[in-house]
């Protein structure tokens with residue numbers, strides 16, 4: 001069931017069309033991640049939903065109630081929408097308990113109990129109650145910010161890069177913790193992030209913005225394996241994009257004849273494979289697709305291996321591809337390796353979203 005609906009949303013700042021004709025549906029209790037290059041309109045979208053800014057066109061409907069539609073604009077404090085930002089924006093002079101309870105009525109006899117429950121929910125120990133924000137770790141501060149945002153039982157939670165100031169390990173832990181808390185509370189959320197893998201692992205739905213337009217929205221799996229175009233494909237991870245001719249459910253390309261996803265019309269096209277579908281083989285014959293290793297970038301557990309695809313006996317160098325391989329098994333520069341493809345390839349321009 002659609003809980004939040006953005007309909008043909010548009011916003012202009014002077015000559016810049018920050019958002020244009022964006023339509024997006026968010027299901028009750030679900031998690032949507034908004035991704036896109038810098039300047040693509042992610043923060044603008046969040047600001048319009050929060051009520052910090054009004055759209056020029058289109059409408060926003062939350063749980064059946066229009067929040068913005070023509071001259072009607074419900075003010076931010078009447079929307080029952082929570083927000084957690086990158087720095088947590090805690091009040092430095094207030095204790096943890098008072099930060100968490102900031103939106104609660106001071107004279108409410110149930111206030112202390114509610115603060116305890118909220119701290120419990122985000123797994124903050126009781127003994128942190130009287131500390132000031134600067135006496136907390138980054139992860140603890142984000143938990144306080146989340147508890148404070150949950151205090152007034154929001155209908156929707158907006159997460160504006162809440163994990164970006166945390167280091168990698170903590171980031172993963174916090175991402176899971178926040179997803180968990182929101183799920184248990186049954187609160188739908190919109191997450192803006194620059195981190196594609198964070199978006200893919202956090203959300204049930206990922207929406208890709210480009211130049212203020214919605215390029216594609218869908219499940220993380222459908223966007224990753226069946227992106228609409230090569231820009232979305234590369235934005236969400238490493239992609240191998242090749243020219244191909246489609247015939248009888250197969251693509252003829254530089255990697256041979258590969259089965260394709262779905263029923264695709266015959267003709268010239270472009271296909272995409274994710275690098276993890278390609279397997280390198282040592283000692284393969286010259287008739288098989290092969291690649292020459294041109295560079296190896298060591299990065300700890302994995303190395304980024306650059307290969308030039310070759311064709312036929314002459315070994316004519318064709319397209320460049322990059323594969324992330326376990327460093328223990330990484331080839332050396334100059335080696336010629338056979339390439340086997342696992343699974344089906346995706347024909348670009350045929351995404352269902």
Ligand SMILES: Nc1ncnc2c1ncn2[C@@H]1O[C@H](COP(=O)(O)OP(=O)(O)OP(=O)(O)O)[C@@H](O)[C@H]1O
Pocket residue numbers: 013014016017018036037038039040041042043044045
């Ligand atoms: N208040 C403003 N005045 C003028 N232009 C603005 C304003 N806010 C945003 N813009 C412009 O609107 C466009 C979208 O900006 P927005 O901040 O929404 O992008 P973003 O995707 O969040 O970018 P980033 O990833 O860099 O945070 C940009 O071109 C930006 O320069």
